Amino acid sequence: MRVARFDAAVAAGLDAARRQRLFAILRFQDRRERRLLAADGAVDRAVSTTSVGVGVHALTTDGWAGFASTDDCAPSAVARAVERAGALARAAGVRGALANRAVFGLPDEGSRTVPHDYARLHDVSIQHQTDALLAAHEAARALPDAPSVRTTHVLVDEQWRVARSDGTDVSFATPRARARHALTVRRAARPVSASASISGADVSALAATDRLAALDRRTRHALRGALDTHDAPSIAPGSYRVALDYALAKGLAHEAIGHLCESDVDTSPFFRDGRLALGDEIGAFGVSVIDGPVRGDYAFQDVSANGMARGNVALVERGVLVGGLADLFSAEAAGIPLSGACRAGSFRERPVPRMTNVRIVVAGALPLAGSADAVEPEDAADALRRAGLLGRDGGEDGAPFLYLTGYRGGQADPRRGDFVLSAAAAYDLGDGGAPRRAPTLSGLAGRVLRAVRAGVGPLQLDAAGSCGKDGRAVSSSGGSHALLVLDAGPDLIVGGAP
Amino acid sequence: MLGDALVAFLSSRRAHDDARIDAWRFELATADRVRIGMRGGELGGPYGAPSAASRLGGSVELRWSDGRTTRATLTRESLGCSPTQMAAWRAEAIEVEHRATVAPPAECPIVQMYDARVAEAVHGSPDRLLDLVSGLGAGLLALGTERPDVAVVAGAGRRRVVTSAGFDLAWEETTFGLDASAEDLYAASFATRRHPSDGEIEQLADDVAETVRLLRRAESPPIGASGVLFDPTVVDALLARFFATNLNGRSIERGASRFSPDDVARQAVVMRPDLYLTIDTTLPFELATSPCSGEGVPGGRVALVAGGRLMTPILNCEQAARMGLAPTPVARGRPSLILASSAPPLDRDAALAQLHDGVLVRGLMGLHTQPARRGDVASVAAGAQVVRGGRLAGRTDVLLRFNVFDLLGSEGTAPVRFPASITPGRLAETGVEVRSA
Numbered sequence: 001m002r003v004a005r006f007d008a009a010v011a012a013g014l015d016a017a018r019r020q021r022l023f024a025i026l027r028f029q030d031r032r033e034r035r036l037l038a039a040d041g042a043v044d045r046a047v048s049t050t051s052v053g054v055g056v057h058a059l060t061t062d063g064w065a066g067f068a069s070t071d072d073c074a075p076s077a078v079a080r081a082v083e084r085a086g087a088l089a090r091a092a093g094v095r096g097a098l099a100n101r102a103v104f105g106l107p108d109e110g111s112r113t114v115p116h117d118y119a120r121l122h123d124v125s126i127q128h129q130t131d132a133l134l135a136a137h138e139a140a141r142a143l144p145d146a147p148s149v150r151t152t153h154v155l156v157d158e159q160w161r162v163a164r165s166d167g168t169d170v171s172f173a174t175p176r177a178r179a180r181h182a183l184t185v186r187r188a189a190r191p192v193s194a195s196a197s198i199s200g201a202d203v204s205a206l207a208a209t210d211r212l213a214a215l216d217r218r219t220r221h222a223l224r225g226a227l228d229t230h231d232a233p234s235i236a237p238g239s240y241r242v243a244l245d246y247a248l249a250k251g252l253a254h255e256a257i258g259h260l261c262e263s264d265v266d267t268s269p270f271f272r273d274g275r276l277a278l279g280d281e282i283g284a285f286g287v288s289v290i291d292g293p294v295r296g297d298y299a300f301q302d303v304s305a306n307g308m309a310r311g312n313v314a315l316v317e318r319g320v321l322v323g324g325l326a327d328l329f330s331a332e333a334a335g336i337p338l339s340g341a342c343r344a345g346s347f348r349e350r351p352v353p354r355m356t357n358v359r360i361v362v363a364g365a366l367p368l369a370g371s372a373d374a375v376e377p378e379d380a381a382d383a384l385r386r387a388g389l390l391g392r393d394g395g396e397d398g399a400p401f402l403y404l405t406g407y408r409g410g411q412a413d414p415r416r417g418d419f420v421l422s423a424a425a426a427y428d429l430g431d432g433g434a435p436r437r438a439p440t441l442s443g444l445a446g447r448v449l450r451a452v453r454a455g456v457g458p459l460q461l462d463a464a465g466s467c468g469k470d471g472r473a474v475s476s477s478g479g480s481h482a483l484l485v486l487d488a489g490p491d492l493i494v495g496g497a498p
Numbered sequence: 499m500l501g502d503a504l505v506a507f508l509s510s511r512r513a514h515d516d517a518r519i520d521a522w523r524f525e526l527a528t529a530d531r532v533r534i535g536m537r538g539g540e541l542g543g544p545y546g547a548p549s550a551a552s553r554l555g556g557s558v559e560l561r562w563s564d565g566r567t568t569r570a571t572l573t574r575e576s577l578g579c580s581p582t583q584m585a586a587w588r589a590e591a592i593e594v595e596h597r598a599t600v601a602p603p604a605e606c607p608i609v610q611m612y613d614a615r616v617a618e619a620v621h622g623s624p625d626r627l628l629d630l631v632s633g634l635g636a637g638l639l640a641l642g643t644e645r646p647d648v649a650v651v652a653g654a655g656r657r658r659v660v661t662s663a664g665f666d667l668a669w670e671e672t673t674f675g676l677d678a679s680a681e682d683l684y685a686a687s688f689a690t691r692r693h694p695s696d697g698e699i700e701q702l703a704d705d706v707a708e709t710v711r712l713l714r715r716a717e718s719p720p721i722g723a724s725g726v727l728f729d730p731t732v733v734d735a736l737l738a739r740f741f742a743t744n745l746n747g748r749s750i751e752r753g754a755s756r757f758s759p760d761d762v763a764r765q766a767v768v769m770r771p772d773l774y775l776t777i778d779t780t781l782p783f784e785l786a787t788s789p790c791s792g793e794g795v796p797g798g799r800v801a802l803v804a805g806g807r808l809m810t811p812i813l814n815c816e817q818a819a820r821m822g823l824a825p826t827p828v829a830r831g832r833p834s835l836i837l838a839s840s841a842p843p844l845d846r847d848a849a850l851a852q853l854h855d856g857v858l859v860r861g862l863m864g865l866h867t868q869p870a871r872r873g874d875v876a877s878v879a880a881g882a883q884v885v886r887g888g889r890l891a892g893r894t895d896v897l898l899r900f901n902v903f904d905l906l907g908s909e910g911t912a913p914v915r916f917p918a919s920i921t922p923g924r925l926a927e928t929g930v931e932v933r934s935a
Binding site: 034036039040042043044045046047048049050051052053057059064065066067068069070071072081084085087088089091092093095096097098100102125126130148150182184186189190191193230237264267328329330348350352408409410411413415416418419420421422437438439440442493495 | 545546547551552553554555568569571573574576589591592594595623624625682748752753755756758864867868874876877878880881895897933935
């Protein structure tokens, strides 16, 4: 791995820490990225980005912390960064800074390189990537309605090395790739926009036949949704029965559940007196929420930014809060086991607990005919009707039942517990699948899982995006069943649109 | 001087394989930054540890003799200008049509963006910034707040923009951000390129303490409330989401904007006739301020909308050449766009009196997810502040629905001057649907 070249810098940094009587965590990052953009038939832009550097967390024996980062990875520069971090820690310590001595209980986990088989960026020529980009791009341009298309194609070859004063020294990779179409069709002199994407670990995820077919399917679905709903009537704000597609369900899992289970957010509604309220019933029976790395996934990371292994963690099991995303510094205070959950997007950041791939799983999922990643409203209605959730058997014939599809993003305030999600398209299945203007959903994070009624179709876990916790971006992904059905209730408001 | 070795390397018209570099430009910056934070009244800690960052980097564009172009970041390693680096740059080259040449020498405005006091705080002992954070935290406690959060971020560095056509400008710059909040109820910020005065820091503390005192009490919005006062930060965010997106020249050209090339050509009416939307990169010590863009476009003040009419899109050099217009200055931070009115702004207290019953909105959740071209907003304003009888009262969560373009085209809004803000807020007496969330 490229980060193997930092051997001398690791030694110099740890040696400086020893001399200064500090415990150091050194985080080296070597990130190479190539971003291509095609617009209306031609490659418009290619940008190659390189970011190399080290972030140093230094803790005094009193547990005072300091942090320094530099893009100079020469041994002497890394040693200086350790000294600077130590000086900051002591300067804050004499003013009564918060102390945390968790690092002093860490075991020496030895030196290891986590194997990861993916195509390195230097093995993927720009021509190869361009060919893959243009193939997908031309397919989108050939769609009915002749949309104007911008296609971005991003490959990130990222490697980390985390070395600690206890002797642990672990190298690992967090590669990712994503292709995304942004389409525009003009209707009545106004632009109508849609987007669709596929993602994975490397260029193979963007060029394989089945992946290109998935992108084509998602693109057609998104474009149809945008054209169906752009001039459709608004939904009056209120509580409705809803079926969310897997991408919106990922947004719900991420914003309304996952963030509230992170051990550094000790004032979230899932905490009592600073500890995660394990055992509380927060969801309907049969509903589980799990977070953890999925190999080949856009947000894959199986080693934490502090050098610990990371696996799957059940946050909610059959409606009961059973776990949290905990890192070294706040697991004990939150009363949950350390799960190696901290991540950082850059060596310049102090890591915090973050999700990787988060998903809502419902026991006894109902069957679905057709693709799980692009459920058309007719298929959704059919599946719900067969399950007795829609129509006469559902007992509310004619009452609104909204199918919301396409995730435009969301935001949560874990401390207050409220969240907002935006859908790209909506259909009222209670009104024969009539299109509705794309709405916003808002609600109270702590209670929304109680409304989950059913999961429909297989799990689809590749809804990829970016998490912006504390203003720092890391890749995120996840999903749920093809459809997640929620009953109407006061904790989920479909906010409509003007 | 910063970047001299790279200038010499690129100026030698180096060749690789069968191609040589015909034209180039780069932007290179070195910066040091210190951040000190307090969370819940406690200084530092592993998540908020005092931190120092040192960086050297930038971006480079190389135009090769065979029509290919390389765009890449500059790093400490790439600045070694080795043959290996040249091969790496060449390997990343693709064919791109250029209609603009790299920027020639130009006269750039002299702007204020360096404060020696900030540079001293960055490069000297951390004690000054630690004292500032500790002192402000203690001050907030003394004013009756609990669990104060305080953070200061100070940066200082040098930047240089050079092109093969002879543009070459270097300057020193600083940044200073101070955030204060308490009880997760209200946050206030000072973010410029200069150190705040003692008076400004006191004003910040007083604002936080007084507002938090009111926001502790949860209330329902006044019955029938339909008026909203948008804080300047919300107005800035709305402009960035809805106008910066739609005024992007590339989006306009390819039909992905609300506005069309014809709208540009005929200077279409896009706002009320008293409104002006400008980019200004010459404001003293603002984060937006800069003598030039990374491409070498001189800084300045340009009206994108004047008298309600669309005057120019936001254009980089390439897009400007494609559309036959002049490139626009690039703001390097807030305020990225400034909405002004030929009508005199109301003072905040006068605006509250005029609003009488309504809400003061300081944030809209998920604004980045709202459809930019349509201009529709349906969002939760969590932690908004009730206005009752023209006076600020307790906190409330409201769901707001409105259309940004309709609001700025209607007579029902007015600019409002807020203390310590260079950009105005906006009073909307009609056109916003307010509902308790």
